[in-house]
Amino acid sequence: MTEQNLNDQELRRLEELRLLEESGINPYPYSYDKTHSATQILSSFSDENPEPLSNVSVAGRIVSIRKMGKATFSHILDSTSKIQIYFRKDDLPEFYELMKNLDMGDIIGVKGFVFRTKMGEISIHAKEATVLCKSIKILPTPKEEVDEQGNKVIHDAFADKELRYRKRYIDLIVNPQIRETFIKRSKIIAEIRKYFDERGWLEVETPILQPLYGGATARPFITHHNALDIDLFLRIADELYLKRLIAGGFEGVYEISKNFRNEGMDKMHNPEFSALEIYVAYKDYNWMMNMTEELISRLVQKIHDSYKINYNGQEIDFTPPFKRVKMFDLFRELTGKDIKGEPRENLLAVARELGVEVDSNASTMKILDEIFGQKLQPDLIQPTFIIDYPVEMSPLAKKHRTEEGLVERYELFVYGFEVANAFSELNDPRDQRARFEEQASIRAAGDEEAMVLDEDFLNALEIGMPPTAGLGIGIDRLVMLITGEVSIRDVILFPQMRPENS
């Protein structure tokens, strides 16, 4: 921060800072004893008995100032809410003088008594006040109005998305609804941990730097370890490590994992994102489906106090049980015929008939995926489990116990996007090796995203992994649904951005 780069307002604030110090004030003191949060005061004040709140202290950032000569009204914002402070020159003459050198954005502590103003707002009448931090840079100044219907109207909101994402700390200060979103995100994750911990499953940490990447189909980020002089990959998933732990004897493990995928960014994708994976021994995908339903509906209930939410203008009902549909039954509904096991050429013809855009050399798996993605997935608005996928689409899932050519896998779709993916885990090492080899040939044919054979993971399966059910949930998308946000950037505190000065 050089003085040349500052505008007139900022230079003025530096001058105020100097004046404060000159008058013996430390503008950056070490601590402050606050007795209450703003919310605690607002929710516990009673007009009949204000006595319990006759001597409180609060701290927060000045977000509005209305000076009226020898009295001033101001709102300060703490982590819970805004609260109005009433300053009278008669009550604190020295601080009142000092207030000339305070601005919007400064942080202060206030001691006083709680009362209700003529206009009906619960406020603190200041008896003592302390500067806790002087702000040099200017905050945006949105104004809040309450119209006749009692609705909040925000004027001049800080709305520039680029600035909001790059300077999230400003966004959090001036856009209270964003703060709410991230509080909800934290609650959702805490609730997930609580649910799993109650059941005795172990939260574990597995490597982010992996010598081989696996557990999903995606292009990885590559980095280099100097001491070992080897390239390492940032994980695209933690699946293969968690399954090693099940082989190692843990019966329930989960990890909330940052994964990294070197692919495009849009409102559904950020290069680093959070995923939950959980593996439970001696269970299958049917059991896991019930667990998923219970977990997700419970999360919605905890946040909304209801199973029904509104997402992007659409009511979504998370009341269990969720709809369950076999994938090929959906295909049958769409096409009027059973396309399971059809040769590639026939599937291609079906796709063309439906107007699905698909490359003529696309694999069987790709064609099915395209038909599903373009024709079926967008209509899966209400929570729906899609069950039993073709084996080619699922190299880590166990073959179906009765259906030839399928695996025991389901995905949960809500509002047209995938929220969860789970299967009865493949634990036959011979089959797993064959699937990896199949992936290798797909890779050789030019698909960079096909899975890489992981010999050590196969070794773990050869040592023996019990029957296991596994589940992955995209945390960011789940948070989007539950908080009503339509862009992943609004549920990630610091979304990836291109650097400003390149």
Add this chain to the structure above:
RNA sequence: GAUCCCGUAGCUCAGGUGGUAGAGCAUUUGACUUUUAAUCAAAGGGCCGUAGGUUCGAGUCCUACCGGGAUCACCA
């Protein structure tokens, strides 16, 4: 990666067919001891994203680049 749109004061935005920049909030000065988008009076504040080009003259027209958004493609 493709297409379209955007970039003007700290913030939100105006700036027909080219003629050296405007408003509200914020800031400064003054008035005001229950206001709440406080109000009233006055003042200051701009590399108009960057670099070229056309022109007597560019915020405005053209080109490239930088950054962002939306849609599509790719992708869980």
